[in-house]
Structures are given as C-alpha cells and as structure tokens.
Amino acid sequence: MSSSSESRRSSVPETVKNWFKKGADADAVGLEPGWEYLDLAEWVTEDQLDGFEPIDGPTEIIVNLPKKSMDLQAEATPESLSDIVADVITDIENAQTEFDINERVNKRGKHVIAVLSGKGGVGKTTTLLGLAGAAAAQGKRVLLVDLDPQGSLTLAALDGAVTRTAREAFDDANLADLAVPTVWRDFSGTIEIVPATRHLGQIDVPLSPLHAYSTLVNRLGDLTAYDLMLIDAPATLATLAFEAISLAHKAVIVTEPTRFAVTSAIDAADFARLARRGKRTWNRSVHILLNKFDGSEESTYRSREVQSNFPGEVLKTSISASTEIDYANSAGVPVQAIPGVRADLAARQFEVLLSELTR
Ligand SMILES: Nc1ncnc2c1ncn2[C@@H]1O[C@H](COP(=O)(O)OP(=O)(O)O)[C@@H](O)[C@H]1O
Ligand SMILES: [Mg+2]
Known part of the structure; x- marks a missing residue:
C-alpha cells in the first residue's frame, strides 16, 4: 500500500x-x-x-x-x-449537510404514502384518487405527486392542462414549487398535484438492488402546507418506483385478486423492502392492499393467497370491485364526488383505508 x-x-x-x-x-x-x-x-x-x-x-x-x-x-x-x-x-x-429525512417528511401529523405494484392496471391511481377524496372530504390538504409517466392521475386531476411536471424535480426544482391546484373543487379541503407526462419516462432506468440514492428527498421544498402526500408510481420497478418509496412513510403495494397480479405484488414488495434496507435508518413500512375484490371463488382463493404470501402485511381494509369506482375514473373525479348510495359505499371504504393508513 x-x-x-x-x-x-x-x-x-x-x-x-x-x-x-x-x-x-x-x-x-x-x-x-x-x-x-x-x-x-x-x-x-x-x-x-x-x-x-x-x-x-x-x-x-x-x-x-x-x-x-x-x-x-x-x-x-x-x-x-x-x-x-x-x-x-x-x-x-x-x-455533509444537516439533512434529515425524518425532519423533512416525517413531521408530526403528516403522512406520505406511495403506491406501488409490479403489474399495471391493478388500481394504484384509483387508490390514490380514493384516498385523496377521503382526506379532502375531511378538510385535509392533500398533495398528489404523479411519478407515473402514463400520467393517469394528472389526466384526471388537471384535465390535460399541464405545464411544469415532476420531471423538473430531477433537475433542480422542488416538488413544493411544482404543485398546482386540481380541477376538483367540491371538497372542504384542497387537493393539489405535481403532474407527470410521458417525459418522466426518460429517467426511469433499472437500478441495482443496492441503490441507495434518492434525488427527490433533496427536492422536497416547503411542504408544510400539506397534511397528506400521496405518490403514484409506475408498475415498472425502477428509478421512479424507488423515488416514490424513498419519499414515503408507507409503501402500499396494490394488488387485485388474480394470479398475475399476486405474483407481481411479491416482486413489488421485495423491491420495496430492498429500498428500505438501503435506507435502513428510515422509518417506513410495506403494506399490501387488495383491490377489486368481487366475492367470486377466484377472488376468495387469491385473497387467501395474498394473506399467506404476506403474513402480517395485508391491510385490513380491502376495496371492492365497483362500477361506481370505474365510473368515477372515467369521469376523472374521486369517487366521493359521485352521488348515490353505491358510490357512498365505495367512498366509505377509502375513508376506512385512509384511517387505517394514517392512524
Ligand atoms: N375497485 C375497483 N372497481 C372497479 N374498477 C376498478 C377498481 N379499481 C380500479 N378499477 C379500474 O381498473 C382500471 C385500472 O385502474 P388504475 O387505477 O388505472 O390502475 P393502475 O394505476 O394500477 O394502473 C381502471 O379502468 C379502473 O377504473
Ligand atoms: Mg396508474
């Protein structure tokens, strides 16, 4: 030497x-x-x-x-x-800086939840819409962060009128400065969004399992205006999903009761746990959410399979398959904005889910 x-x-x-x-x-x-x-x-x-x-x-x-x-x-x-x-x-x-993620994101009474899945179409965006609607109905101030290049959440929230996007937070902008009000005004609280477009896909590269660097934790800005931050991620388990987990207290792996979805949920949960290991001083947890449960034999079989694959990690609240939820999605609004008894039932499920995730 x-x-x-x-x-x-x-x-x-x-x-x-x-x-x-x-x-x-x-x-x-x-x-x-x-x-x-x-x-x-x-x-x-x-x-x-x-x-x-x-x-x-x-x-x-x-x-x-x-x-x-x-x-x-x-x-x-x-x-x-x-x-x-x-x-x-x-x-x-x-x-070396005075950086402390717990101080920045983990403030008392604040919650940051990211949704993840290994398979598309299982209901990540739907879940965030439902949670945002439930929180805003309680007067909470919600920030949605769309990290999915598909931009479904953005499409619903802004009706296509997008200027700045989350992409800029990977250069030098802060998330807080990129937030804009959504078109939903019927809530006692507020819902804002950091939008996404397909250009976000440019940075979604595969990561080594030991990857430990998050850009966005240094690009939060002043988020004190919000009670709840909800982060949408793509089904691809790469940079954007990692960033979503890095910011969140809780990673919620959404799955539907089908064989393909359950298998992919296992991958997504492994990905989330590895990211957690890379950040082992941080306080975040992995939860499994069963969506689109319809009471069928297959649904029941797969939900048992979910329970046995994720002992102790499955959320008590599941979300039923509901034509009202599907209708709300095509109308581009949280289900809380849809009138009727059956829409109320769906809204109630998201309310219970929100309280389970934020208690
Ligand atoms: N609980 C549900 N009941 C009925 N349809 C649902 C439900 N959850 C999701 N969907 C439908 O499934 C499709 C995919 O949902 P989405 O939230 O876009 O999935 P992801 O964000 O995981 O790709 C949409 O057409 C949506 O309306
Ligand atoms: Mg989506």
Whole structure:
C-alpha cells in the first residue's frame, strides 16, 4: 500500500466507523446523483477495511461510479481501491449537510404514502384518487405527486392542462414549487398535484438492488402546507418506483385478486423492502392492499393467497370491485364526488383505508 493512501486512510476511520454504525447513506449526506452502493466484499478483504464493522449485510461502501469507474475497471487493486475509498470519504465529509429525512417528511401529523405494484392496471391511481377524496372530504390538504409517466392521475386531476411536471424535480426544482391546484373543487379541503407526462419516462432506468440514492428527498421544498402526500408510481420497478418509496412513510403495494397480479405484488414488495434496507435508518413500512375484490371463488382463493404470501402485511381494509369506482375514473373525479348510495359505499371504504393508513 502506498504511503499516500495510508495516510489518507488513517485520517478518516472515525468517519467511516460512524457512517457504518449510523447506517448513513448517500442522500443522508446529500450526495449528488450517480452515487451508488457498491458491494466491496468482492474487492476488498475485511482487514483492508481495518475492522470497520458494517451494521448488517455485506460490506458496503459508497463509491462515486461516474468519476471512479475508469479506475475501478482499469486496476482494481487493493491500493487503488483504498485511494478511491479515501477520496470518496473526503467527498462525503465535504458534502455533509444537516439533512434529515425524518425532519423533512416525517413531521408530526403528516403522512406520505406511495403506491406501488409490479403489474399495471391493478388500481394504484384509483387508490390514490380514493384516498385523496377521503382526506379532502375531511378538510385535509392533500398533495398528489404523479411519478407515473402514463400520467393517469394528472389526466384526471388537471384535465390535460399541464405545464411544469415532476420531471423538473430531477433537475433542480422542488416538488413544493411544482404543485398546482386540481380541477376538483367540491371538497372542504384542497387537493393539489405535481403532474407527470410521458417525459418522466426518460429517467426511469433499472437500478441495482443496492441503490441507495434518492434525488427527490433533496427536492422536497416547503411542504408544510400539506397534511397528506400521496405518490403514484409506475408498475415498472425502477428509478421512479424507488423515488416514490424513498419519499414515503408507507409503501402500499396494490394488488387485485388474480394470479398475475399476486405474483407481481411479491416482486413489488421485495423491491420495496430492498429500498428500505438501503435506507435502513428510515422509518417506513410495506403494506399490501387488495383491490377489486368481487366475492367470486377466484377472488376468495387469491385473497387467501395474498394473506399467506404476506403474513402480517395485508391491510385490513380491502376495496371492492365497483362500477361506481370505474365510473368515477372515467369521469376523472374521486369517487366521493359521485352521488348515490353505491358510490357512498365505495367512498366509505377509502375513508376506512385512509384511517387505517394514517392512524
Ligand atoms: N375497485 C375497483 N372497481 C372497479 N374498477 C376498478 C377498481 N379499481 C380500479 N378499477 C379500474 O381498473 C382500471 C385500472 O385502474 P388504475 O387505477 O388505472 O390502475 P393502475 O394505476 O394500477 O394502473 C381502471 O379502468 C379502473 O377504473
Ligand atoms: Mg396508474
């Protein structure tokens, strides 16, 4: 080992120790996009890490891939790696900020819920519409964040009149500054939205399972005006779904009682749990929501299957298949805006779901 890398390493061990101990990660120290966890178990032996103890799992360390990948590919000797690690640690120290996700998002009385699924069409957007309507009917101030390039939520909420979108939050805008009022005015509370268009798809790339950097946690802005933030994600389990989970206290995996949907829900839940592991200091949980239950034999069989696949994680409230919900969707309004007894029943289910998720 060269003396220069030795001296640089000896100047940093406390940081590394604290870093492993606290389980801090890239965004906790405010790093820029492109930072990734790399599993260094393949590259360095334990003694090269001077007995630093990772809190769980394989030895992980943050390496700036764009800047360093050349070095890594060229000559990944223990010495060059030590240099890289030392560089990175210095960068992290320089980048250290007072960032605390719990402080920003986790304020008392506030809730951030993201919906996810491995399969499209299971009712993610429908669930958010129902939850938003239920909360706004109680006078709450709701912010919808559309992270699905399909933009279904945006279509319903804005009737096509979109200017700025969530895409800008991946450059330099804050989510709070991108929020606009929805066309729904019949509630005692308010519902605003950060819209999406298909251009959001440009950034939806596959991620390594150890990915731990979230851009949006650094792009929240001032969200104090809202009681509830609801995030819609695409069915693709990539960047946008990861960002949605990163922001949320609760990841709700929506599934319908069909074989394909249940299988995909397992993938989505695994994805959410991995993202949670990458952010292990954060307080978020994974819940399964059964939607479109219709009382049929298949529905009953699949809902049992859901229960056995996700012990302790299935929400007590499920949402029934309902022509009123379908009608509300095609009218582009939350079901609470539809008159009639059967629409009231559907609205009541979302009200109960909201209280289960926010108690
Ligand atoms: N509980 C329900 N009852 C009846 N139709 C539903 C229900 N939930 C969703 N749908 C219908 O299923 C379709 C897909 O729903 P959507 O919310 O767009 O799914 P996703 O956002 O997961 O792609 C829509 O046509 C919607 O009206
Ligand atoms: Mg959708």
